[in-house]
Amino acid sequence: MNSLRTTFRNNLKQYMMLFALVAIVIAFQILTKGVLLKPMNVSNLIFQNAYVVILAVGMLLCILTGGNIDLSVGSVVALVGAFAGTFIITWGWNPHLSILLCLGIGILIGVWQGFWIAYMRIPAFIVTLSGMLVFRGLTLIVLNGLTLAPFPSGYLAYSTGFVPDPFAGLELFGVRNTTSLLVGILIAVVYCVIQVMGYLGRKNKGYAVESLWTLILKMAVISPAVIWLFYILASYRGIPMVLIIVGIVLLVYSYFTSHTVMGRHLYALGGNEKAARLSGVKTNRLLFLAYVNMAFLAAVAGIVFAARLNSASPQAGQSFELDAIGSCFLGGASAYGGVGTVGGTLIGALFMGVLNNGMSIMGISSNVQQVVKGLVLLAAVAVDAMSKNKLPFNLPRFGKKSLEGQQSVES
Amino acid sequence: MAKKLLEMRSITKKFPGVKALDNVNITVNEGEIHAVVGENGAGKTTLMNVLSGVHPYGSYSGDVFFDGQPCRHQGIKDSERLGIVIIHQELALVPYLSIGENMFLGNEQQKRGRINWHQTHQKAEEYMRIVGLREDPRTLVKDISVSKQQLIEIAKALAKSVRLLILDEPTSSLNEGDSRNVLDLLLRLQREQGVTSIIISHKLDEIAYCADRITILRDGSTVETLDNEGNEVSEARIVKGMVGREMTKRYPSRSRMIQDDIAFEVKGFTVYHELFTERKVVDNVSLKLHKGEVVGIYGLIGAGRTELAMSIFGQAYGTKAAGTVIKDGVSLELNSVPDAIQANLAYVTEDRKGSGLILNNSIMHNLTLPRMDFVSENGRIDKDLERKTADHYRESLGIKTPTVEQQVENLSGGNQQKVLLGKWIFSQPDVLILDEPTRGVDVGAKYEIYQIINDLVEEGKSALFISSELTEILGMCDRIYVMNKGKIIGEFPAHEATQEIIMNCIMQESKGEIGA
Numbered sequence: 001m002n003s004l005r006t007t008f009r010n011n012l013k014q015y016m017m018l019f020a021l022v023a024i025v026i027a028f029q030i031l032t033k034g035v036l037l038k039p040m041n042v043s044n045l046i047f048q049n050a051y052v053v054i055l056a057v058g059m060l061l062c063i064l065t066g067g068n069i070d071l072s073v074g075s076v077v078a079l080v081g082a083f084a085g086t087f088i089i090t091w092g093w094n095p096h097l098s099i100l101l102c103l104g105i106g107i108l109i110g111v112w113q114g115f116w117i118a119y120m121r122i123p124a125f126i127v128t129l130s131g132m133l134v135f136r137g138l139t140l141i142v143l144n145g146l147t148l149a150p151f152p153s154g155y156l157a158y159s160t161g162f163v164p165d166p167f168a169g170l171e172l173f174g175v176r177n178t179t180s181l182l183v184g185i186l187i188a189v190v191y192c193v194i195q196v197m198g199y200l201g202r203k204n205k206g207y208a209v210e211s212l213w214t215l216i217l218k219m220a221v222i223s224p225a226v227i228w229l230f231y232i233l234a235s236y237r238g239i240p241m242v243l244i245i246v247g248i249v250l251l252v253y254s255y256f257t258s259h260t261v262m263g264r265h266l267y268a269l270g271g272n273e274k275a276a277r278l279s280g281v282k283t284n285r286l287l288f289l290a291y292v293n294m295a296f297l298a299a300v301a302g303i304v305f306a307a308r309l310n311s312a313s314p315q316a317g318q319s320f321e322l323d324a325i326g327s328c329f330l331g332g333a334s335a336y337g338g339v340g341t342v343g344g345t346l347i348g349a350l351f352m353g354v355l356n357n358g359m360s361i362m363g364i365s366s367n368v369q370q371v372v373k374g375l376v377l378l379a380a381v382a383v384d385a386m387s388k389n390k391l392p393f394n395l396p397r398f399g400k401k402s403l404e405g406q407q408s409v410e411s
Numbered sequence: 412m413a414k415k416l417l418e419m420r421s422i423t424k425k426f427p428g429v430k431a432l433d434n435v436n437i438t439v440n441e442g443e444i445h446a447v448v449g450e451n452g453a454g455k456t457t458l459m460n461v462l463s464g465v466h467p468y469g470s471y472s473g474d475v476f477f478d479g480q481p482c483r484h485q486g487i488k489d490s491e492r493l494g495i496v497i498i499h500q501e502l503a504l505v506p507y508l509s510i511g512e513n514m515f516l517g518n519e520q521q522k523r524g525r526i527n528w529h530q531t532h533q534k535a536e537e538y539m540r541i542v543g544l545r546e547d548p549r550t551l552v553k554d555i556s557v558s559k560q561q562l563i564e565i566a567k568a569l570a571k572s573v574r575l576l577i578l579d580e581p582t583s584s585l586n587e588g589d590s591r592n593v594l595d596l597l598l599r600l601q602r603e604q605g606v607t608s609i610i611i612s613h614k615l616d617e618i619a620y621c622a623d624r625i626t627i628l629r630d631g632s633t634v635e636t637l638d639n640e641g642n643e644v645s646e647a648r649i650v651k652g653m654v655g656r657e658m659t660k661r662y663p664s665r666s667r668m669i670q671d672d673i674a675f676e677v678k679g680f681t682v683y684h685e686l687f688t689e690r691k692v693v694d695n696v697s698l699k700l701h702k703g704e705v706v707g708i709y710g711l712i713g714a715g716r717t718e719l720a721m722s723i724f725g726q727a728y729g730t731k732a733a734g735t736v737i738k739d740g741v742s743l744e745l746n747s748v749p750d751a752i753q754a755n756l757a758y759v760t761e762d763r764k765g766s767g768l769i770l771n772n773s774i775m776h777n778l779t780l781p782r783m784d785f786v787s788e789n790g791r792i793d794k795d796l797e798r799k800t801a802d803h804y805r806e807s808l809g810i811k812t813p814t815v816e817q818q819v820e821n822l823s824g825g826n827q828q829k830v831l832l833g834k835w836i837f838s839q840p841d842v843l844i845l846d847e848p849t850r851g852v853d854v855g856a857k858y859e860i861y862q863i864i865n866d867l868v869e870e871g872k873s874a875l876f877i878s879s880e881l882t883e884i885l886g887m888c889d890r891i892y893v894m895n896k897g898k899i900i901g902e903f904p905a906h907e908a909t910q911e912i913i914m915n916c917i918m919q920e921s922k923g924e925i926g927a
Contacts, residue, residue, distance in 0.1 A: 202795055261783040261790050268780055271769035278727055278766055279780045279834070280752040338771055 028358030039236035049353035050242040051301040055324035056299035058387045060345045064270045065338035068124035072131030073298040077317030080138040080302030085148035085312025097156035106299020110292035118288035159307030163239040177238035184230020188223040254342035270337025320350035412439035422473035431457040433631040446618040449628035464490040494574030511535040511548035513803045514567045538566040558589035576608040594621045613644040627652035662886035665865035670702040674873040675842045680734030682722040692718045694897040700873040707876045707888030715897040724758035725751035757840035761847035767831045770820040775801035781838040804833040825856025844875045
């Protein structure tokens with residue numbers, strides 16, 4: 001019971017954000033008179049936020065290393081899009097090879113920035129601020145200030161296309177796209193099987209296990225949610241290709257951060273760099289890789305985004321870095337590093353996405369939208385900070401309290 | 412009859428899980444130098460924090476009277492207004508501000524928010540003259556030596572028209588000559604300006620030299636107050652008060668099973684400072700450890716002990732490290748911490764919060780960090796095995812917590828220290844380097860930690876035990892190296908070593924003679 005409570009408390013921020021997400025979805029569903037969750041709009045939401053989620057996952061790893069952020073991702077998105085446009089549209093290269101080449105360029109950008117940040121120890125803020133200018137400038141040079149369009153369909157399929165439907169016309173449960181529904185059910189079943197197997201395995205080996213009710217509750221919430229999402233998608237044009245890309249990114253990185261040695265080392269590095277180094281963590285290399293990975297994911301996002309715009313534009317990706325950073329902090333990442341999860345980041349990104357989309361449907365001007373988004377970000381982080389200090393309404397005592405805490409150990 | 416300047420009556424202060432002060436009484440007379448001594452964790456710093464208002468009124472019980480008036484400090488500002496100034500062990504000067512700016516920081520020579528620089532510098536020179544310094548007040552603090560910075564701190568206190576000056580380990584980072592300088596200054600200020608001071612120090616010879624009265628704390632209680640008018644109190648007398656009990660009871664006994672094989676050897680080790688690469692911090696050190704042996708390194712703070720330990724541990728400190736490291740007869744190339752861990756070395760840091768533990772991670776994650784490869788396969792963590800391992804160490808080390816998921820920052824100091832030790836025991840080392848393993852830990856937990864160390868060496872492992880508590884070194888070690896200014900200056904088997912012999916060894920070396 002105690003361990004359950006600890007787990008709950010440790011994840012409280014995440015649960016709070018999840019409730020907030022559900023609340024905001026319901027609120028906008030009512031305010032937009034049901035437009036928000038219409039099948040077409042749900043597809044739209046996915047297209048609009050795919051690149052934000054991809055960037056936010058990369059940003060999370062940077063933030064985990066110690067509150068470092070990457071300001072250059074918006075420019076990298078634009079530069080990669082510009083290269084994709086030049087290779088495919090201007091030079092007429094094979095789209096598939098061009099995409100591989102673009103990912104390679106992303107990695108090179110990461111190597112450049114990671115080198116200065118990790119090995120020369122120049123603050124990430126400064127290196128990526130420089131990158132933001134440099135890569136935006138390079139975008140303009142590559143595109144010569146012009147927009148390239150349109151991309152051939154072979155390229156667009158990666159991002160704006162839908163998964164083909166071999167069961168077309170079957171119309172199971174009256175939906176248009178049966179494949180989508182089947183995939184949704186399959187995912188829900190696989191999820192439940194994995195959960196139950198893990199539970200039984202632990203129980204057999206005699207390890208402490210979570211209570212059966214927690215498990216059932218988890219499955220009872222998540223499985224219907226997944227099936228419901230795919231049901232909605234099935235009522236429109238099926239599963240967007242980009243959802244598969246995002247899904248793979250989320251799965252891979254969520255596994256990486258929670259189940260691998262390297263992922264654990266990342267949390268240690270952000271939690272206390274000196275202690276991590278003295279425990280044998282290769283801190284410089286890890287910091288370097290976090291930035292290489294960030295630029296790689298920015299390249300993925302660049303390809304997805306160029307396909308969505310169906311053009312390579314010099315203005316693409318502006319202020320994407322802020323969306324990505326905002327998603328991480330909304331999702332419970334610590335500005336000091338060492339705390340944050342991929343799941344939380346996804347929730348943060350969806351929260352921002354629904355907020356954007358809902359306000360747009362309601363016809364609220366984009367000027368007001370920015371104000372609202374800014375305030376929401378501050379509110380989320382402030383609630384977190386105050387709940388940690390357990391002193392929400394007595395701020396003047398805060399300074400003394402913390403001082404006392406420090407002293408207590410030395411005496 | 413001297414007038415009482417300060418009186419603290421039955422002060423009791425509790426921290427979660429620890430009673431830091433238990434009914435402490437202390438009286439300081441006007442114009443005297445009053446020493447407060449006690450072992451680490453005896454409550455000296457806590458007592459001073461109560462006095463200065465760092466621990467505000469209400470967070471402790473008991474009464475404080477200053478100049479006959481009851482005090483209810485809510486913060487440092489309140490105590491400073493009365494003229495109580497505390498100079499901490501780590502100097503609180505801003506390195507990139509000038510001497511003058513530092514001296515009047517928070518006390519600026521100003522008129523309606525505009526600083527009067529002429530007056531600032533003039534007054535700064537005036538106060539510097541009192542403490543015997545001749546520096547341009549426009550010099551940046553980072554450009555003067557540590558001993559001069561210490562004097563600046565005292566001058567700064569004088570500028571605040573200090574009535575009671577509290578010095579917390581004022582000489583810990585100074586050499587013998589500079590230390591004597593500071594003490595003489597205190598005596599002169601007492602004579603000429605009538606300044607009352609409280610001095611906290613581990614260096615008993617200094618206390619015997621300058622204090623008029625000595626209050627001894629042990630385990631959070633006042634043991635006694637000794638009169639030292641004629642400087643007649645011997646160091647041994649102070650130690651007796653500090654330690655109190657028979658030594659044998661403080662340290663668990665272990666069956667001595669030192670083997671003849673040399674487990675670990677360091678030859679001709681030299682390391683230079685990380686930033687000032689010309690400065691030698693470890694100078695041609697050689698030492699060896701047998702299997703099943705606890706070997707102590709004693710030295711004052713700044714002797715280079717931590718630097719030696721960290722540079723042996725995969726060059727985690729310093730530059731241009733040179734020398735040989737031999738383990739089980741094989742010479743090792745340890746160029747990084749992972750190398751050292753792979754070679755089955757472990758280094759338990761002296762600073763558990765700063766460089767030992769990941770405070771916002773769970774006990775489990777901290778325990779397994781040094782050897783994730785023991786609980787993973789091809790880079791994939793076996794979470795069940797990890798939890799089982801963590802639970803095992805929680806039980807065997809007696810870490811008091813309901814679950815290993817608990818974040819380390821929520822544990823008491825003693826339990827945190829056990830997690831730190833545990834993570835290095837988990838790494839299955841043959842040689843443990845323990846740097847101040849009982850710092851900031853209460854007496855009960857100390858005993859348990861000693862017991863853990865004993866269990867380890869009884870299994871045939873070796874431990875290098877670094878400590879600045881001489882009693883602890885004498886109680887725990889089979890053999891003792893004495894280190895000073897980066898060099899090993901003496902080696903004693905435990906049965907020959909006494910507090911006096913070791914302190915003499917350091918003293919003689921400091922005077923420039925070859926000791927021992």
